[in-house]
Amino acid sequence: MNMNKIVLKLGGTIMVLFLVVLLPLGYVANQIFTNFYYKQVQEEVEDLSRKYALTITSFENEKFLNMFKTLADLTNKEIYIVSADGKVIAESGVQLTNLSNKDVGLLSKGKPIQRKFRDAKADVSYLGSGHPIIQSGTFKGAFFVLAPINDVQEPVEKIRDLLILSAVGALFLALGFTFLLSKKMSDPLIEMEQATRQIARGNLDIRVSIPSDDEVGSLGRAINDLAIETNRYRSNRKEFFANISHELRTPISYLKGYAQVLKQGLYQTEEERLHYLNIIEEETERLVRLINDLFDLSKMEEGKFDLQMSPINLTEVLESALFKVKMEFKKKGLTLKSQIDEDVPYINGDGLRLEQIFMNLLGNAVRYTEKGSIYVKVWSTDRKVHVIVEDTGMGIPEKDLLLVFERFHRVEKSRSRELGGTGLGLAIVKNLVELQNGTISVSSEMGRGTRFHLSFPIAE
Secondary structure (H helix, E strand, C coil): CCCCCHHHHHHHHHHHHHHHHHHHHHHHHHHHHHHHHHHHHHHHHHHHHHHHHHHCCCCCCHHHHHHHHHHHHHHCCEEEEEECCCCEEEECCCCCCCCCHHHHHHHHCCCCEEEEEEECCCCEEEEEEEEEEEECCEEEEEEEEEEEHHHHHHHHHHHHHHHHHHHHHHHHHHHHHHHHHHHHHHHHHHHHHHHHHHHHCCCCCCCCCCCCCCHHHHHHHHHHHHHHHHHHHHHHHHHHHHHHHHHHHHHHHHHHHHHHHHHCCCCCCHHHHHHHHHHHHHHHHHHHHHHHHHHHHHHHHCCCCCCCCEEECHHHHHHHHHHHCHHHHHHHCCEEEEEECCCCCCEEECHHHHHHHHHHHHHHHHHCCCCCEEEEEEEECCCEEEEEEEECCCCCCHHHHHHCCCCCCCCCHHHHHHCCCCCCHHHHHHHHHHHCCCEEEEEEECCCEEEEEEEEEECC
């Protein structure tokens, strides 16, 4: 397995955390059990030594002393009885070598002692308790009850072995669980990593499965969205280059063709020559307009489009735009209907760019309306100023409504080119509206017209 695999890294991290918790927990559990058992044995020998010391009445009665030896065998303990001068009175087979004068001194004062004792001859250690034998207020000796350390350690070691066995079992169980958990968590990530590499190589049709609704699932959805958006971007880019090539080729072909006609003198009359020159002029203007629109749109999308924002009377800007297109209305015999409220609040905007927005919308309305009227309405609500530009033209099919603000999108491409549009006007309008914190929407019905609805926040 590769050391860089996320399964190993994630599994290793979980196992380290498990061991960090398990080892101290096992150590504490072992100490608790050990201390508990040692304390239990210590209390038992202490209680026995106290009772035996209170029971003994004479060092001369051999039967009485043998009874204590029998009790020692029955309780699996050792006894050790000494007189006040340190002489061994009775014992059950042990010989304490580390009974010190200090111990005897404490016992002579009526104080019991508890500690470890050692039988050097048998090389055995004991956990013992010695209790003074007091008769008529006089210290007569001491009674020791001893429990072999080995007997105490044996159950403790069994408990320790059980703890170790449990820990090893838990470790293997955790190892299996960690592997399954790590694999379950890492498999979607590995799939996503492979999918992103496929996307980087250009395979934009690949999709990753969404395993859950958590952060991993959210990442999977983000990768799928990335593939969709990148695919869309690539398609749009191809379409953009195809469209821009066509848009540039058309006027350039006209310019080249009619320039050659004029250069070679292939015309009959002066009127024909002027007609060719007019065509060249119109195509030049279309080319300049296309280049300017592309330049503006590029700056907007890069966020480098500077606006001169200030409080603007939107009504005045709209009336200026209406005045400039008045001649276009008259040429096509269209009627202008307007409903503009008085005292419309100011908005924050760029007057020049607002006029560009209205000129584009009004120009489109005139261009695609053969007969009828253009309707303009301005009003305000509590927080916004609203503008409607509506025509009675050919309308837009429902399937094209969501695409009208895309670059170079045309509902009827051949007809749009005949009418002189660049296919960038509405894309520029949408960007300009949004740059001025506004919104724009469109609704349309085939054969009955199109309505654009704009709204801008009122200036503070």
